[in-house]
Amino acid sequence: MKVLITGANGQLGREIAKQYKEIKEIDLILAGRSDLDITKVNEVYSFVNKNKPDVIINCAAFTAVDKCETEIDMAYKINTIGPKNLAIAANEIGAEIVQVSTDYVFDGNMHQSLTEFDEVNPQTVYGKTKLEGEKLVRSFNPKHYIVRTAWLYGDGNNFVKTMLNLSETHKTLKVVNDQTGTPTSTVDLARVIIKLVEDKNYGLFHCTCKGQCTWYEFTKEIFRIKGIDTEVLPCTTDQFPRPAKRPEYSVLRNYMLELTTGDITRTWQEAISEYLK
Numbered sequence: 001m002k003v004l005i006t007g008a009n010g011q012l013g014r015e016i017a018k019q020y021k022e023i024k025e026i027d028l029i030l031a032g033r034s035d036l037d038i039t040k041v042n043e044v045y046s047f048v049n050k051n052k053p054d055v056i057i058n059c060a061a062f063t064a065v066d067k068c069e070t071e072i073d074m075a076y077k078i079n080t081i082g083p084k085n086l087a088i089a090a091n092e093i094g095a096e097i098v099q100v101s102t103d104y105v106f107d108g109n110m111h112q113s114l115t116e117f118d119e120v121n122p123q124t125v126y127g128k129t130k131l132e133g134e135k136l137v138r139s140f141n142p143k144h145y146i147v148r149t150a151w152l153y154g155d156g157n158n159f160v161k162t163m164l165n166l167s168e169t170h171k172t173l174k175v176v177n178d179q180t181g182t183p184t185s186t187v188d189l190a191r192v193i194i195k196l197v198e199d200k201n202y203g204l205f206h207c208t209c210k211g212q213c214t215w216y217e218f219t220k221e222i223f224r225i226k227g228i229d230t231e232v233l234p235c236t237t238d239q240f241p242r243p244a245k246r247p248e249y250s251v252l253r254n255y256m257l258e259l260t261t262g263d264i265t266r267t268w269q270e271a272i273s274e275y276l277k
């Protein structure tokens with residue numbers, strides 16, 4: 001099987017590539033932004049036609065949530081038009097497409113875990129552009145896997161690394177304690193994506209690690225595992241205003257995985273503990 005990974009130098013792209021490299025039968029094409037800019041329709045069509053993958057896994061995205069609020073055109077280009085280009089190109093050659101999406105498609109006001117059947121209502125440019133990406137992938141290629149995740153960390157820039165860096169220069173850190181979600185390792189997400197493709201289990205899926213916490217609780221756990229003595233103090237979102245409104249409660253339930261092949265993700269505590277070792 002031939003697999004094309006776009007955005008291959010991002011956190012998730014690297015992890016999926018790593019896991020696929022351990023499977024002999026997979027012929028991998030890794031395309032970073034300089035190899036393939038997913039916003040350029042003609043480039044996408046000719047790249048896909050030339051390489052003829054069986055599956056395209058789109059790991060490319062504009063993930064700087066606050067920047068999306070001001071760079072709106074760029075957000076639509078990368079998060080909406082890019083996935084559309086890939087979905088059409090894949091469909092033309094009978095290939096499948098994996099599109100990765102986000103908990104930000106929800107408004108975060110329902111204080112219960114959200115399934116694939118719950119109403120979406122994005123509150124940010126990032127969330128809106130990712131949701132439109134989902135819709136276009138769905139409409140242009142019936143052989144799609146749309147996988148929503150949240151609070152992702154892996155090999156790249158992420159919250160965990162930011163907190164570890166800050167701990168080196170701060171004796172005390174204030175971290176928001178009124179946003180709840182689920183930290184998710186790229187290891188767990190990549191495993192699920194590879195399994196979905198293996199099973200040809202098409203459709204919309206939520207995929208986060210199990211459990212929930214606030215950013216404050218997550219930071220406390222990171223520092224506990226690493227034996228870091230920087231004091232962590234809870235604060236409110238109002239004390240740290242950001243351009244993009246964060247969902248208050250965006251715990252995803254991996255309901256479609258539970259109903260189909262089973263949920264193989266770990267608890268967020270197990271996953272972060274392995275990551276930090």
Ligand SMILES: NC(=O)c1ccc[n+]([C@@H]2O[C@H](COP(=O)([O-])OP(=O)(O)OC[C@H]3O[C@@H](n4cnc5c(N)ncnc54)[C@H](OP(=O)(O)O)[C@@H]3O)[C@@H](O)[C@H]2O)c1
Binds near residue numbers: 011013063102130156
């Ligand atoms: N990170 C999170 O917390 C989080 C949460 C929920 C969902 N997600 C979703 O999970 C997926 C993977 O996220 P991630 O954390 O792995 O992202 P990431 O580390 O930011 O990687 C995204 C990659 O996309 C590339 N890219 C940007 N524009 C491109 C373009 N026009 N053409 C080709 N490549 C382009 C970037 O390249 P450059 O570095 O050169 O710009 C980067 O390597 C994304 O769909 C994201 O929306 C992430």
